[in-house]
Structure formats: C-alpha cells, structure tokens
Amino acid sequence: MVTIRLARHGAKKSPFYRLVATDSRNPRDGRFIEILGHYNPVAAAKPLTIKDDRVAHWIGLGAQPSATVARLLKTHRNASADA
Numbered sequence: 001m002v003t004i005r006l007a008r009h010g011a012k013k014s015p016f017y018r019l020v021a022t023d024s025r026n027p028r029d030g031r032f033i034e035i036l037g038h039y040n041p042v043a044a045a046k047p048l049t050i051k052d053d054r055v056a057h058w059i060g061l062g063a064q065p066s067a068t069v070a071r072l073l074k075t076h077r078n079a080s081a082d083a
Contacts, residue, residue, distance in 0.1 A: 018035050
C-alpha cells in the first residue's frame with residue numbers, strides 16, 4: 001500500500017521533513033517513490049510547501065496520508081482558501 005508520510009532530515013535538534021509517497025513497508029527515512037513537498041517546523045516564514053497536483057494524483061490512486069500529513073494538508077488547504 002502506498003502512503004504519504006513525513007521523512008525526517010536535518011541535523012540533531014534542527015529537523016526538517018520531506019512529504020514523500022512511499023510503500024508502507026519501507027522505513028521512515030528509507031526508499032520513497034516521489035517527494036511531494038517539504039515541511040520545516042522551525043522556520044518562521046512559509047514552513048510548508050506542497051505540490052498539490054502530485055498529492056491529489058497519489059490520493060486519487062489510493063495512497064493513504066498519515067495522520068500528521070492529513071492534518072498538514074487540511075491546514076494548507078484552509079490557508080490557501082483564505083488567501
């Protein structure tokens with residue numbers, strides 16, 4: 001099953017995350033199919049960038065977002081709708 005989840009990168013105590021489409025059996029930071037965006041919780045300005053068309057593509061194919069990714073996508077959609 002394909003999942004959309006966060007893969008952790010960056011130094012100790014300075015993380016940033018990639019939104020990736022991956023097989024659910026792969027490890028968190030392991031092999032992935034495609035990078036769908038970036039999330040930097042430490043950054044003050046624009047912490048989240050997402051390729052909306054690719055996320056929609058993978059969800060259309062049946063990919064399941066993790067709980068955290070689903071929350072981030074919901075927040076991103078609400079922020080872009082307000083703009």
